[in-house]
Each structure stands twice: as C-alpha cells, then as structure tokens.
Amino acid sequence: MTNHITNDVLLTLKRIVHGARREMRIDLYAILLVAGSAFGLALQTPDLQAADQAIVKLGGLQSRVPGDWKEEVPYDPRGYKAYRLEPASNDQFDANVTIYSLGNQPEDMAHATSDYGSKNSCRPRVPPWPGQASSRCSN
Amino acid sequence: MAGASKLQVFKLNGARVTYLDVDGDYQGIPGNPASRRENFRLLGVYLDTPNGAYRIIMFGPADTVELYRAEFEGWIKALR
Numbered sequence: 553m554t555n556h557i558t559n560d561v562l563l564t565l566k567r568i569v570h571g572a573r574r575e576m577r578i579d580l581y582a583i584l585l586v587a588g589s590a591f592g593l594a595l596q597t598p599d600l601q602a603a604d605q606a607i608v609k610l611g612g613l614q615s616r617v618p619g620d621w622k623e624e625v626p627y628d629p630r631g632y633k634a635y636r637l638e639p640a641s642n643d644q645f646d647a648n649v650t651i652y653s654l655g656n657q658p659e660d661m662a663h664a665t666s667d668y669g670s671k672n673s674c675r676p677r678v679p680p681w682p683g684q685a686s687s688r689c690s691n
Numbered sequence: 692m693a694g695a696s697k698l699q700v701f702k703l704n705g706a707r708v709t710y711l712d713v714d715g716d717y718q719g720i721p722g723n724p725a726s727r728r729e730n731f732r733l734l735g736v737y738l739d740t741p742n743g744a745y746r747i748i749m750f751g752p753a754d755t756v757e758l759y760r761a762e763f764e765g766w767i768k769a770l771r
Contacts, residue, residue: 611740613704613770618762627722632745640754645728647751647759654744 608633608651626650704771709737714753732756736767 606616617623617635626634630652637647696713714732719725734749734756749756749763 610738610745610770611706611742613706613738613740615766615769615771617766618759620762637749637751637755637759639752640758643752643755645752645755647749647755649747649749649763652746652748654746656743 610651611656621649628652703738703768706738706740706770708767709739710767711735711737720750728752734760734763738767738770 606619607614608617621635621637624634624636626632627648628634628650631650632653633651635649637649639646696711698712699708699710701708701710712732712734714730717728717731717733720728720731730753731751732753736745736747738745738747747767749759
C-alpha cells in the first residue's frame with residue numbers, strides 16, 4: 553500500500569517536472585524568439601534609418617544620395633540639406649553640397665528662405681551664390 | 692569670379708533643370724566672406740518642379756569637385 557502511494561507520488565512528481573520542463577522549454581523558445589527578433593530589428597533599424605536619410609525628396613521627386621556623401625547640418629540656416637565630400641588627395645579643403653528649398657509660391661519662398669525675399673524686404677528673393685555680394689538697402 | 696562657365700537647361704521627369712558649371716577663383720566663401728579660394732569650382736542646379744523650386748550647389752576645390760561631378764550629375768538625373 554505504501555509502495556503504491558509512493559509510486560503515485562513519484563508519478564505525479566514526474567508529471568509535474570515534465571510539465572515544468574516543457575513549459576520551461578516553451579518559455580525558452582519564446583525568449584529566444586523575442587531576443588532574436590529584437591537583435592534582428594536592432595541590426596536592421598540603423599540601416600533602414602540610414603536608407604531613409606539617404607533619400608532626398610525634392611518637390612515630389614526623390615533620389616538616393618551617393619554613399620560617400622556625409623550628411624551634416626547645413627552651415628547656412630537657409631539650407632535644407634547639406635553634405636560634406638572628402639577632398640581629393642591633393643586638395644586642402646572639403647567640397648560640399650547644399651540644397652536650398654526656394655518654395656513654390658512667393659509667400660512660400662519668403663518663408664523658406666528666412667528673411668530673404670519677404671514682400672517688403674530689399675533683400676533678394678533667393679540666398680546669394682557663394683561669392684555673390686548680397687544686395688543692400690538703399691534707404 | 693574669374694573663369695569659364697557652362698550652362699545647360701534640360702527637362703527631367705516634369706522638372707526643369709538649369710545646370711551651371713563655373714570654375715575660377717572665389718572671393719568670399721560661405722561663412723567667410725573675406726576669404727579667397729583659388730582654383731575652386733561650383734556646380735549649381737536650379738531645379739524647378741511643379742511642387743517647388745530648389746537650388747543645389749556643389750562647391751569646393753576644382754579637383755575635388757571633378758572627383759564627385761559624375762556622382763552629382765548621376766544623382767540629379769536619378770530624380771524620379
């Protein structure tokens with residue numbers, strides 16, 4: 553009788569342990585799945601972000617900038633995007649690419665170019681080219 | 692600005708592109724109007740789309756600009 557009870561207890565214990573092991577295994581799979589997904593996302597997200605950043609949208613058109621262009625904050629606050637290009641071996645200075653948004657309507661243009669081009673301004677509607685003198689107010 | 696310049700105008704997927712290529716010596720660079728830069732080059736694009744206008748400028752030493760010129764033109768022509 554005691555032996556029978558002992559066997560029942562052992563059997564119950566085995567079932568509990570087996571069930572616990574199976575649950576642990578399922579938990580382990582879940583943890584591995586979540587960790588794997590998170591790792592995969594962590595690997596992919598910067599690439600996706602970089603890919604998004606590399607695409608420049610200009611008035612409904614878009615194009616991916618070359619990979620060796622380093623995006624930076626435009627030096628000119630009127631700039632929309634700016635990129636630095638490493639100098640050729642014999643050059644002392646970097647080159648750069650700057651994109652200015654000039655807007656669509658005159659009002660937009662004034663907004664996009666800060667104080668340039670406002671209706672009552674004597675300044676030009678667009679920022680000057682490098683080396684070009686800005687206009688001065690005559691009054 | 693002393694130097695040669697070239698100007699092209701062409702259509703690109705509904706946009707009008709005016710492409711200027713100027714090289715020479717520049718007096719007054721962005722951020723430093725008193726500075727002189729010799730043998731520099733400017734590639735300028737005026738991109739006029741139905742949804743807005745943009746000015747795109749590549750500016751730098753002539754050799755460096757030449758190094759990146761094909762990329763720049765390819766990037767512009769790839770606008771879709």
